[in-house]
Each structure stands twice: as structure tokens, then as C-alpha cells.
Amino acid sequence: MGAARPPLRLVIADDQALVRTGFHLILDGEEDMEVVGEAADGEEAVSAVRRLRPDVVLMDVRMPRLDGLEATRRILEANGGEGAGCRVVILTTFDIDEYVYAAMRMGASGFLLKDVSADQLVAGVRLVVTGEALLAPTITRRLIERFAHPRPAVNVSHAGLASLSDREAEVLTLMARGLSNAELAEALHLSEATIKSHVARVLSKLGLRDRVQAVVLAYEAGVVSPGS
Numbered sequence: 241m242g243a244a245r246p247p248l249r250l251v252i253a254d255d256q257a258l259v260r261t262g263f264h265l266i267l268d269g270e271e272d273m274e275v276v277g278e279a280a281d282g283e284e285a286v287s288a289v290r291r292l293r294p295d296v297v298l299m300d301v302r303m304p305r306l307d308g309l310e311a312t313r314r315i316l317e318a319n320g321g322e323g324a325g326c327r328v329v330i331l332t333t334f335d336i337d338e339y340v341y342a343a344m345r346m347g348a349s350g351f352l353l354k355d356v357s358a359d360q361l362v363a364g365v366r367l368v369v370t371g372e373a374l375l376a377p378t379i380t381r382r383l384i385e386r387f388a389h390p391r392p393a394v395n396v397s398h399a400g401l402a403s404l405s406d407r408e409a410e411v412l413t414l415m416a417r418g419l420s421n422a423e424l425a426e427a428l429h430l431s432e433a434t435i436k437s438h439v440a441r442v443l444s445k446l447g448l449r450d451r452v453q454a455v456v457l458a459y460e461a462g463v464v465s466p467g468s
Contacts, residue, residue, distance in 0.1 A: 344383075
């Protein structure tokens with residue numbers, strides 16, 4: 241048998257002490273998780289990531305001194321960001337929130353509602369470290385359709401679209417329309433394992449962190465349009 245994996249290292253950033261305490265108690269009680277730090281504002285969050293190198297940060301958006309959006313940008317910015325390999329999950333009280341969308345564009349891996357159940361919280365943290373998007377596909381679509389705006393296809397990420405095979409382009413389009421891996425498998429008559437391989441290649445070719453960013457890119461590059 242191989243050595244046991246070290247526990248997931250977590251940082252909780254929220255200006256409400258009650259939220260931090262509640263999430264801390266839930267997550268630290270799991271054998272495969274360890275809350276290594278807390279932060280009451282964005283500056284503390286960035287500092288905690290620098291010092292503690294967590295696997296996941298649970299990030300509130302509206303905090304004093306430095307808000308969660310700027311903290312997320314600093315943590316996840318490419319090439320030299322403070323949080324190489326770190327996933328950021330946005331904490332919010334609304335499932336359709338322009339701040340959540342802005343954070344997703346910056347590289348956040350999804351969001352959790354603050355009234356999430358203990359089981360959903362734990363399952364969500366475990367899911368996000370696998371590279372999956374931490375939000376239901378239908379919510380992804382509603383969120384992006386509301387706030388995404390097509391942009392001229394001039395940046396590097398958009399240029400990567402030309403490198404996708406026909407099948408990979410099809411997978412990207414269906415992901416952007418809100419299909420889960422299981423639904424993609426059914427629609428394309430493929431196994432879920434094959435779908436996961438296609439998704440992984442799409443992310444690699446586009447230089448993206450996870451499928452949330454892929455869906456954002458698909459809308460902003462005009463691969464799909466709101467209401468399609």
C-alpha cells in the first residue's frame with residue numbers, strides 16, 4: 241500500500257468571524273482536511289497563501305481593506321502568482337452575482353453559497369481539487385449568460401481555439417451550454433472517461449485552469465452566445 245496522502249490544506253477568508261468559525265469546525269473535522277489559516281480581509285488572505293501554500297482558499301468577496309476579487313487576482317495571476325496550484329472558491333450569499341462572475345474570469349474555480357450544508361461544503365472542497373468546476377452547470381450558464389459579453393478574439397487564449405479538434409470544439413460548445421460530463425457522454429455516445437480526456441485536452445490547449453474558465457472563454461470568444 242502507498243503512503244497516505246497528506247490532508248488538504250485550507251484557508252478561510254471572510255470578514256465575518258462566525259462564518260470562518262463555522263466552516264473551520266466543519267472542515268477541520270474531516271480526516272483528509274486541515275484548516276491551516278484564516279483571514280478577515282483580502283490582504284490577510286494573500287499573505288496567508290504566501291506563507292501557508294494551501295490547496296484551497298474559501299474566499300468572501302466583500303471584505304475590508306482588499307476585497308476578494310483583487311485578492312483572487314493576486315493569488316491566481318499567471319506566472320508568479322502567490323498561489324501556484326491553489327484553487328479559489330468564492331463564498332457568496334447569491335448564486336447570480338456579478339462579483340462571482342468577475343472572480344471566475346480571474347480564475348476562481350467556482351463558488352459556494354454561505355448557507356451551504358456541511359455535507360455539500362465538504363464534498364465541494366474535495367471536488368474542486370480534482371479540477372472540476374464547483375457549481376452546477378445550469379448555474380454556470382445562467383451566471384455567464386447574464387454577465388458575459390463577447391470580446392474581440394485577439395488574446396492568446398482565444399487563439400488556442402484553432403488548435404482544438406472537431407470533437408474537442410464540440411465538447412467545449414456543449415460544456416458552455418451547461419452539460420455535465422455525464423450529459424456530454426450521453427449526447428456524444430462516449431464513455432465518461434473519454435469525455436474527461438477530451439475536457440482535459442481542451443483545458444490544456446487553451447491554457448486554462450478548469451472548466452469554469454473554459455465556459456467563460458467560450459462565451460467571450462463567441463463560440464456560443466447567450467440563449468443558444
